[in-house]
Amino acid sequence: MKIIIAGDGKVGLALTRQLLREGHELVVIDSNRSVLGRSLEQYDLLTVPGNAAALATLREAGADSAELLIAATSTDETNILCCLVAKRLNPGLHTIARVRSYEYAEQLFLMREELGLSMSVNPELAAASEIFRLLQFPSFIQRETFAKGRVEIVELRVDEGSRLCGVPLSQLNTITRVKVLVCAVTHDGAVTIPNGNYVLAAGDHIHVTAAGADLAHLLKNLGIMRRRVRQVMLVGGGRITYHLAKRLLQSGVGVKVIEIDTRRAAELAEALPAAEVALGDGSSRELLLAEGLSQADALVTLTGIDEENIVISMFGHSQHVPKIVTKINRLEYGSIFSELGVGSIVSPKELCSNDIVRYVRAMxxxxxxxxxxxxxxxxxxxxxxxxxxxxxxxxxxxxxxxxxxxxxxxxxxxxxxxxxxxxxxxxxxxxxxxxxxxxxxxxxxxxxxxxxx
Structure with a gap:
């Protein structure tokens, strides 16, 4: 399938890697020639420098013969206009726009057909939804849903002293007392697709398939059911924080936000009157403790800097916060960080690109x-x-x-x-x-x- 990707940033690169792996023909548009040059060095694709919303650029990229256009530039307005112009050039073209601003969300929902959009994606909203799901069952490191929510694959860590230590997988169901299947195990960075002879050991990260209705029973029978999350600390006041805090408050969970920027803190305090917003540097240990980190049921680090999120999360782990979720953009950090057993990792760009890849497969x-x-x-x-x-x-x-x-x-x-x-x-x-x-x-x-x- 011929696919045009407008915008060679984080989401664009994640899409490029996955779609090329699946055998699609890609053309990438970006106004930055050096960024395009980097992609050309890594991948077998065509590139077109220029304004993604300009008719001439889209013609040069072959929009008139493409089957799908994905607009993932850094600007919402450019993405929407890019899809509009490309659709006029090729009425049969499928178009997907990345739109991050929550001010546009309602308009896009109402006007998607008029705009000719096949789909719109919001990485921050997707990340907020994923974090909310993880906080519902804090014992799980990750949760993936299949079969319209009937089936989940969840990730658990086998800790020292766990009743799972030394158990062959062939005997696992005698402990879980609900039917489950361990479909993958990660240990010391190596992944194994196990058989029934595999013996679980401390430090294993196990990926367990179970019916969605059995998750609570699974945790209870393993003796790792954690108490319900009632108070969450969010560090960083960006879009994900807004979407997540809104959902948490609606579900009756208390929220405290720490934001370093005075103007943004005031905006959040006005937009989320039920939340407590503290002005300060979320990387300050003294501030975190003063704001009640040790009493929080969950810590979610959502600053714009991966390294800062990791350090704050590690401090939260040292303070025995029961559930920690860390936002990471650079996937190489994710694989290293997950081995530390600090908690869950969420990558907005990966969530967004996965949604788009699912649409491509449906096409x-x-x-x-x-x-x-x-x-x-x-x-x-x-x-x-x-x-x-x-x-x-x-x-x-x-x-x-x-x-x-x-x-x-x-x-x-x-x-x-x-x-x-x-x-x-x-x-x-x-x-x-x-x-x-x-x-x-x-x-x-x-x-x-x-x-x-």
Whole structure:
């Protein structure tokens, strides 16, 4: 598929990496020639320097023959205008605009058809929603949802002294007392797609597939159910903070925001009258303690600087804050930071690019193609959702007889609304939704890609 990406920033780069891996033809537009040069050095693509909203630039990029345009420049207005102009040039073009300003959210919802937008994405709103979900079950490091919310893959850390230590996976369900499946394990930076003989050890990060309705029972039976989050400290007063604080307050959770900028602190205090807004430097340990960090149920670090977020989160960890969520833009930090066991990591650009990639896959609508995809284990493994149709091989064959490729595991099957955590006797039926986990480097685009030829 020919895809144009307008804007070669954080979201644009994340999209470039994923879409090229899936075999799409990319053209990238940016006004900064040096930024485009960096992308040319790393990836096999075409670049066009210029204003992404200008008709001449879009013509040069081939918008008249493209199938999808993704406008992800740093300016909302440029993104909207880019989509409008490209749509006029090519009425059959699908267009996606990144729009960050919450002032535009309602207008875009009402005017999407008039503007010719296929989809709009908001990285900050997506990040706020993800953090809110993580705070609902603070024991989980990450949560990924499949099968319209019926199935989740959650990440847990096996701590020293945990009842999971020394347990073979074949015996795990005797402890959890609900049917679950460990589909990936990370230990010392290495990812394993395990079998039943794998023995859990302290320091393991396990990715567990379970029915959404069983999550609370899973935590209770493992003895790691944490108390409900009632008071949250948010460090940094950007867009994510606004969206997240609004949702937390609506759900009855107390919110304290620490913001260093006087003007922004005043804006937040006016926009969020039920929140407590403190003016000061969130990286100051003395200020954090004075504002009640030790009494908070959760700390969320949302400044614009990754290093600052990491340091503040590590201090929160030293103060035994039960739940910590850290916003990170540079993914290389994420993989290192996750090994420290400090808490959850959220990357707005990755959330945004994943939403767009899911739309691209829906456009392709191939037989047996991926419906949704989530990166797990710090990006070293993927969880993919498929629909079983007439093109899928091995329908009706017990899984123990299905020749899965190395590094692939069937994590869950959903049939007629019922969740099946599979074993060797389980099988596929036409119409099933299947979740598979793979640590393979080559992209799995269709369900048949999981099987040996």
């Amino acid at each position: 392709q609508n191939q037989m047996g193609s991926v419906l949704t995809l989530h990166s797990i284990a710090g990006g070293d493994a993927e969880a993919l959702e498929f629909r079983v149709d007439s093109a899928v091989r091995f329908v009706g064959v017990p899984l123990r007889d299905v020749p899965l490729r190395a590094g692939v595991l069937i994590a869950c099957i959903t049939r007629h609304g019922k969740t099946i955590i599979p074993d060797g006797t389980s099988h596929f039926e036409k119409g099933d939704t299947v979740v598979a986990v793979t640590a393979r480097e080559d992209a799995v685009m269709q369900m048949n890609d999981m099987f040996e030829q």
